[in-house]
Amino acid sequence: MMHVLFLPKWYPNEYDPFDGNFIENHAHAIKRKVNVSVLFVHSEANCPTTYRFEKRENKGIQELLVFFKKPNTGINPLNKLIAFFRYKKAQKLGYQRLFKENSKPDLVHIHVLSRPAFLALWLKQKFAIPFVITEHWTGYLESNGKYRGFLKKKFTEYVVKNANRVHTVSTQLKEAMISHHLINQYEIIPNVVDTEIFKPIDRHNEVPEIIFVGNLLQTPKRILDIIQAMKSLKDAGENFHLSIYGEGKDESKAKQLVNKLNLAPEISFKGTANREEIGKAMASADFLILFSSFENQPCVIAEAHAAGIPIIVPDLPGISELMKPELGIIVKTNDQVDFEKALLLMVQSYKSYNTASIRKYGLQLFGEEEIANRFLQFYQTALKMSK
Secondary structure: OOEEEEEEOOOOOOOOOOOOHHHHHHHHHHOOOOEEEEEEEEEEOOOOOOEEEEEEEEOOEEEEEEEEEOOOOOOHHHHHHHHHHHHHHHHHHHHHHHOOOOOOOOEEEEEOOOOOHHHHHHHHHHHOOOEEEEEOOHHHOOOOOOOOOHHHHHHHHHHHHHOOEEEEOOHHHHHHHHHOOOOOOEEEOOOOOOOOOOOOOOOOOOOOEEEEEOOOOOOOOOHHHHHHHHHHHHHOOOOOEEEEEOOOOOHHHHHHHHHHOOOOOOEEEEEOOOHHHHHHHHHHOOEEEOOOOOOOOOHHHHHHHHHOOOEEEEOOHHHHOOOOHHHEEEEOOOOHHHHHHHHHHHHHHHHHOOHHHHHHHHHHHHOHHHHHHHHHHHHHHHHHHOO
């Protein structure tokens, strides 16, 4: 069986259990068809030694997390230089632990550029191991604009040029990357969802139950605007309850706004939760809301589809390219009035949506078996290109 080494920039760890959880989801889907190992490197301020290794088995996925001591010289440029060399060494030390003398992966899969590419480039040069790239970062989008810096751009162009193939979860991101001269053969495969965790249940809510899952940030999630919209819904005489799952730097502002608007009975902050807990909460909700100013392709949309619940989402390209009227309501991005109108309409009409049809769409597009098969084909094509 083919052996694929994941090199993610983001991955769930003890400091952030939700960091890149969509990458972990892809790994769990892909393990149906290939052997998957994960090598994740991250800095650690209180690392007891220069390098610390944490090996774990995650339901059939071999994971090695390597932490390196975060430099603290008091001189920022020197800290960055030391961190650069420690990161590269941590990658090689981790690789040597995962793969003994005569073993090596058939393919390397970078998840999110750029620094994981250091090891991928070295492995391709030394052992002729091909690599592919999956990109999730929204920094390439014009609405985000964080893809900048001469050295970063030149290195990213070099990595993409040397990859065997590139994968994105949306056409929007593919086109944004190409606009930055990141040229390669692209494949679009959407995010994956565990349809055994996210599945419908019979709902008997006394009032419409709304759910939001994501970082509690005004930019890009517009969490404060979402809360303000709930005041509009209440003023319209509608009964409802909103459960907010997540945390973030604007959490205290969000809670203060809830109290200021006298919405405490209608809005509950649930904090962070694991996938199983989110799955139950999603299935218990009547619909999901999202009002971000920019996104790629949020996993919560696929999860809502699998749970069979309708959604309200902005008309961002990465989202709208997969939307149909029977799945929910699309609103104009950053249009508060349009969002409030959609909320009122959904509260009054959510029962008209067909749970089974929404679920069927989710299975066809985001189910683990479908995504695993598409990635296997993606890998096989990449390997043929290397011969």
